[in-house]
Amino acid sequence: xxxxxxxxxxxxxxxxxxxxxxxxxxxxxxxxxxxxxxxxxxxxxxxxxxxxxxxxxxxxxxxxxxxxxxxxxxxxxxxxxxxxxxxxxxxxxxxxxxxxxxxxxxxxxxxxxxxxxxxxxxxxxxxxxxxxxxxxxxxxxxxxxxxxxxxxxxxxxxxxxxxxxxxxxxxxxxxxxxxxxxxxxxxxxxxxxxxxxxxxxxxxxxxxxxxxxxxxxxxxxxxxxxx
Amino acid sequence: xxxxxxxxxxxxxxxxxxxxxxxxxxxxxxxxxxxxxxxxxxxxxxxxxxxxxxxxxxxxxxxxxxxxxxxxxxxxxxxxxxxxxxxxxxxxxxxxxxxxxxxxxxxxxxxxxxxxxxxxxxxxxxxxxxxxxxxxxxxxxxxxxxxxxxxxxxxxxxxxxxxxxxxxxxxxxxxxxxxxxxxxxxxxxxxxxxxxxxxxxxxxxxxxxxxxxxxxxxxxxxxxxxxxxxxxxxxxxxxxxxxxxxxxxxxxxxxxxxxxxxxxxxxxxxxxxxxxxxxxxxxxxxxxxxxxxxxxxxxxxxxxxxxxxxxxxxxxxxxxxxxxxxxxxxxxxxxxxxxxxxxxxxxxxxxxxxxxxxxxxxxxxxxxxxxxxxxxxxxxxxxxxxxxxxxxxxxxxxxxxxxxxxxxxxxxxxxxxxxxxxxxxxxxxxxxxxxxxxxxxxxxxxxxxxxxxxxxxxxxxxxxxxxxxxxxxxxxxxxxxxxxxxxxxxxxxxxxxxxxxxxxxxxxxxxxxxxxxxxxxxxxxxxxxxxxxxxxxxxxxxxxxxxxxxxxxxxxxxxxxx
Numbered sequence: 035x036x037x038x039x040x041x042x043x044x045x046x047x048x049x050x051x052x053x054x055x056x057x058x059x060x061x062x063x064x065x066x067x068x069x070x071x072x073x074x075x076x077x078x079x080x081x082x083x084x085x086x087x088x089x090x091x092x093x094x095x096x097x098x099x100x101x102x103x104x105x106x107x108x109x110x111x112x113x114x115x116x117x118x119x120x121x122x123x124x125x126x127x128x129x130x131x132x133x134x135x136x137x138x139x140x141x142x143x144x145x146x147x148x149x150x151x152x153x154x155x156x157x158x159x160x161x162x163x164x165x166x167x168x169x170x171x172x173x174x175x176x177x178x179x180x181x182x183x184x185x186x187x188x189x190x191x192x193x194x195x196x197x198x199x200x201x202x203x204x205x206x207x208x209x210x211x212x213x214x215x216x217x218x219x220x221x222x223x224x225x226x227x228x229x230x231x232x233x234x235x236x237x238x239x240x241x242x243x244x245x246x247x248x249x250x251x252x253x254x255x256x257x258x259x260x261x
Numbered sequence: 262x263x264x265x266x267x268x269x270x271x272x273x274x275x276x277x278x279x280x281x282x283x284x285x286x287x288x289x290x291x292x293x294x295x296x297x298x299x300x301x302x303x304x305x306x307x308x309x310x311x312x313x314x315x316x317x318x319x320x321x322x323x324x325x326x327x328x329x330x331x332x333x334x335x336x337x338x339x340x341x342x343x344x345x346x347x348x349x350x351x352x353x354x355x356x357x358x359x360x361x362x363x364x365x366x367x368x369x370x371x372x373x374x375x376x377x378x379x380x381x382x383x384x385x386x387x388x389x390x391x392x393x394x395x396x397x398x399x400x401x402x403x404x405x406x407x408x409x410x411x412x413x414x415x416x417x418x419x420x421x422x423x424x425x426x427x428x429x430x431x432x433x434x435x436x437x438x439x440x441x442x443x444x445x446x447x448x449x450x451x452x453x454x455x456x457x458x459x460x461x462x463x464x465x466x467x468x469x470x471x472x473x474x475x476x477x478x479x480x481x482x483x484x485x486x487x488x489x490x491x492x493x494x495x496x497x498x499x500x501x502x503x504x505x506x507x508x509x510x511x512x513x514x515x516x517x518x519x520x521x522x523x524x525x526x527x528x529x530x531x532x533x534x535x536x537x538x539x540x541x542x543x544x545x546x547x548x549x550x551x552x553x554x555x556x557x558x559x560x561x562x563x564x565x566x567x568x569x570x571x572x573x574x575x576x577x578x579x580x581x582x583x584x585x586x587x588x589x590x591x592x593x594x595x596x597x598x599x600x601x602x603x604x605x606x607x608x609x610x611x612x613x614x615x616x617x618x619x620x621x622x623x624x625x626x627x628x629x630x631x632x633x634x635x636x637x638x639x640x641x642x643x644x645x646x647x648x649x650x651x652x653x654x655x656x657x658x659x660x661x662x663x664x665x666x667x668x669x670x671x672x673x674x675x676x677x678x679x680x681x682x683x684x685x686x687x688x689x690x691x692x693x694x695x696x697x698x699x700x701x702x703x704x705x706x707x708x709x710x711x712x713x714x715x716x717x718x719x720x721x722x723x724x725x726x727x728x729x730x731x732x733x734x735x736x737x738x739x740x741x742x743x744x745x746x747x748x749x750x751x752x753x754x755x756x757x758x759x760x761x762x763x764x765x766x767x768x769x770x771x772x773x774x775x776x777x778x779x780x781x782x783x784x785x786x787x788x789x790x791x792x793x794x795x796x797x798x799x800x801x802x803x804x805x806x807x808x809x810x811x812x813x814x815x816x817x818x819x820x821x822x823x
Binding site: 074090092095097 | 464466467468469492554555573604606623656657660663710713714719
């Protein structure tokens with residue numbers, strides 16, 4: 035179903051299907067394609083901040099696509115939404131909402147009824163891309179991605195503008211590095227050994243599997259979030 | 262000195278046709294009589310108009326004088342042909358097209374571009390400029406991209422709006438018994454700047470001047486009225502003719518300056534004298550500040566007293582006479598914007614029942630509402646949705662199900678919706694599925710990811726009914742547009758392109774090949790030009806004349822007439 039929309043990247047896809055990570059519904063290429071679609075969608079949503087007045091319909095459709103992917107990934111277990119210290123947030127409910135992903139919705143509001151502070155949305159995506167990507171970039175990339183999203187959740191829960199700035203200063207701005215995202219480094223391809231061809235960049239993928247990484251990251255992020 | 266330009270690029274090479282060497286600036290004399298004397302001579306650029314009548318010999322060319330502009334108001338005089346047809350009318354060979362006869366290019370109108378004053382007034386080889394103007398689309402600015410096309414209720418007038426906020430109205434030439442073959446030609450009637458770019462200081466955002474929609478009001482007196490809208494503001498324009506002017510004032514001198522009262526000894530009563538026809542457009546109402554989001558549709562009610570404007574989340578009802586108030590009749594904005602998952606994409610009033618309207622959504626649903634039921638029509642009377650086909654499910658399913666246009670049939674019994682890949686006809690009495698589904702370009706289904714990447718998947722195509730509701734038409738990529746005959750179930754793909762449209766020739770049906778083997782005249786899916794999209798088309802209310810907007814060109818086609 036998904037493969038209809040995407041070209042197959044390489045014939046190695048089929049061969050490595052058996053060697054793929056256990057628990058995934060299909061060949062790793064499906065996961066990869068889904069991941070790249072997710073990345074593309076997030077980039078598109080961010081790009082919409084830079085437009086004059088973004089098209090709300092387009093933003094909503096892209097955000098819905100992102101939600102759909104996240105829902106599926108959550109069901110797969112490949113998406114670990116870190117439950118923060120704030121109680122009562124079920125992972126599914128706390129999927130990235132349109133509001134978060136598309137700040138233009140808030141800008142278009144122009145009304146006073148929006149209770150959430152506007153954390154200078156222009157800043158985050160346009161932050162200078164200074165962090166260098168090393169060899170372990172893809173591994174950190176995924177953690178960075180999670181971290182960024184959770185910080186965004188925190189922001190919205192928080193409602194105090196002061197802490198927002200602080201939070202965003204801690205955010206790994208490399209997430210917003212368009213080049214990094216476009217080259218597939220962010221959200222790091224869950225590649226295993228022998229599948230370097232799928233990562234569009236030259237960075238060497240980590241050798242460990244995706245799941246153990248996530249476990250580690252989850253722990254790390256929990257610590258970070260609590261600060 | 263007004264310099265005329267001619268555009269004959271695609272008449273070249275045809276036997277008996279005029280080539281560019283036949284017509285040059287030396288042959289033509291400026292049509293001074295057309296220019297209103299009070300206008301400042303500021304050239305804006307050539308507006309060329311080529312007519313190739315299906316019955317006549319090619320070479321019948323009409324060139325319009327470059328339009329003049331006084332400050333911001335455009336006033337066009339009536340412009341007429343300056344050269345007569347060469348050769349004698351030839352009979353037209355006939356081929357069957359879509360059951361309605363075949364389609365022939367009537368005229369191709371080039372929207373004027375901004376040409377610098379310098380190049381217009383210098384004595385340079387205008388033919389060279391003409392060639393490059395025709396061949397090289399980069400000369401056309403983005404402001405010339407046509408963003409809406411609409412016939413009025415009689416089909417006498419055709420209005421186009423563009424990205425630069427201008428409205429150009431074409432009028433059909435009157436039929437004359439001597440020259441029956443000239444039926445169907447449209448000449449420029451009026452041009453005016455409807456909307457200007459604005460800046461919203463509160464949000465630090467620009468408001469585009471692009472005309473999103475034009476809707477005509479039915480004619481009630483000698484003047485014509487239309488509504489034009491950009492993202493935020495709707496305007497009611499009155500287009501009227503003036504063919505007399507008062508002359509004989511003696512209080513002002515020739516340049517309009519007041520004379521010294523001491524020099525005036527008599528008082529003359531002005532006399533109305535005939536003048537060259539002037540068409541002027543004046544804004545009569547401005548309906549502003551009612552929409553937070555971008556207006557995507559306007560629709561005149563059948564009571565002719567009210568109209569509605571729809572943006573992404575709300576629909577407002579207006580009275581034509583009242584500009585400082587509007588009624589909100591639909592509001593789908595959630596209390597928490599985080600929960601927003603659906604937006605309004607199009608809306609239209611029922612053609613006969615002034616209490617009924619429909620609106621479509623980005624989730625592929627249509628809601629029919631009755632304004633008698635409640636003041637706020639958040640609860641629909643009918644809900645049209647087709648169940649999803651599980652075999653076609655993908656991550657793009659929702660995006661391609663988003664409805665880009667909804668139109669009532671003239672009878673009021675059906676509605677037609679356009680989503681990314683199909684056109685559907687619904688019976689108002691059956692909500693659970695459409696009665697007809699037509700595939701516009703199903704070969705794109707395997708390309709959805711690329712189309713998502715380059716944003717083409719968000720293109721909003723419009724769809725139209727013909728006057729008798731028997732044929733529906735919509736656009737596609739590569740300057741293709743499609744027609745579906747609902748009765749015979751035949752369909753045809755045609756192309757609006759000057760390279761392939763030869764004068765006198767009937768439009769050849771096109772075909773896109775999906776498989777490996779490509780036949781001679783077919784075009785493969787990978788060769789399609791996705792930057793050439795036909796989003797806006799219009800069909801004459803009673804005759805088989807269609808207007809197709811291809812980027813900055815407007816094509817008018819008609820079928821063969823006995």
